[in-house]
Amino acid sequence: MAVLMILLSTLNVFCGSLDIPMADVWRILCGNEVEGHPAWSVIILQGRIPQMLTALLTGMALGTCGLLLQTAFRNPLAGPSILGIDSGANLGVAIVLLLLGGTTSIAGLTLGGQFLIIIAAMAGALSIMALLMVLSKLLRSQVMLLITGVIISYVTGSIIQLLNYSATEQGVFNFVMWGMGNFASVGIERLPIFCILTCTGLLLALLLIKPLDALLLGDRYAENLGIRIGRVRQMLLLVTGLLTSTTTAFCGPISFIGLAVPHLARLALGTSYHSTLMPATMLIGANLSLLCNLLSTLPRDGSIIPISVITPIIGAPVVLHVILKQNTTKL
């Protein structure tokens, strides 16, 4: 799996929407200029490499998020997009882009503006998570929680529509472009902050391995095994909020990766234990997301397919598989 990740990462650097000969890519990576094509260096070093790292980290983050949510809610269909958490982040971003900003694209925003978007996305994601945590106490049925997530998405969607209605043309365009999902939007300047935020989230997630294992049995059993449920829930809230909002704010809403990846990891390893499942989820998430990024550059004419077009095509079959498997027992 790790080998595959290295391979895909390399492919991500060597293949792009613009054809650059392999040998020249290598020359640029070794620090040399390719004569007659000074732009190529910029494309590789400031475009493809940050984009590859972004895709890798986003995949890790979203997969981990999905795993945390599935365990926390004891629901195999939980994920940042299905539960409406990323729609909360969307709303936060929409408010900033459509109401406050409106004239500049994300990439053109000042650092302050970037922070504003992240904070808005985080506030949106955390409030939806908090709402879900409260509701999950009241809603015993797994299906009800999912339906609640869908309803939340509708509500935030309609608020976003309303914001769109009153926003400037440029603001709407920016928001739509952002909504298509794009690993390139982080870029070299914002890569450090993106790395710091996602890696913090991922490290914090690793600290939750033991409580997550106990939570597999349910809250009561976990508490009886010496887990401080309240604190663990707060941590889960923080970590999933941080990971979802960071990736959503920078790359747009990327659906299905969070939901599908933990299932692929479980299927591959045949375990529910987080000590092995979480690293596997991170690796598979990174791989899947690198693959999506690679696929997005398929039209060789210099344009790219939006990420949000690709991920459902890969993710939906996995989700269907899970539903069909659940169907035989109970949902």
Place this chain on the structure above:
Amino acid sequence: MSHELVLQHLSVGYDDKIVLSDISQTLEAGQMVCMLGSNGAGKSTILRTLAGFQPALSGKVMIGGRDLTSLSVSERSKTVSVVLTERVEVPYMKVADLALMGRAPYTGFFGKPAREDRIIAREAIEMVGIGSLAERTVDTLSDGERQKALLAKALAQRTPVILLDEPTAFLDFHAKVSILRLLRRLAHELNRIILLSTHDVEMAIQLSDGLWVVQDGEITAGTAAMLTKNGVLGHYLQAEGISYDEKERTLKIR
């Protein structure tokens, strides 16, 4: 593990509703005690309180001379273990893994079990008699086998007190007898306090070391013989079409 479980003027319930008040009882180590009572009488509430899932409204629970509320979550996890009614459904989890979960209070930050933890978990699985199922996943077990696997988890936790909420519900007749006999044997052999709630009245009367009859906001404790003699069981079981044969200690249903 010579411990006593002492309830001192304990009142249990919720903010707006007292379910049982002023209970004073003592359980000795090496006993299996069955709690009888209608649904809603307060059996689960008292088990939840003893497990520390909900606070007592007043009074105290002392285990081995220590106040339950003074224990940290971690200390409590080494004092009381539980088997609950909620279903445990974890994909790919094997019986051996479930038993190993009982070692969580003793493992380190990442929960990695030591060799000793594996040995203790393995012993627990053998003790409940499902050694041959150790590598089976929990979702392939029968209801009775799953209860035993959960019991193995509780045993691996090495607590002086084990609480079980209706462990015989949903089981077929043979599995019910099997699990109750097992619990009694474990209480005796391992010198644990085992307290469980059940609706299987006749089996409880025949197999338990002691009974708690929960009715009308009170708990009456005693052996089956004592509770038969003083009429408590007769009163509890009395209903249309049912009579309690005090000599045979069996139920007659017309």
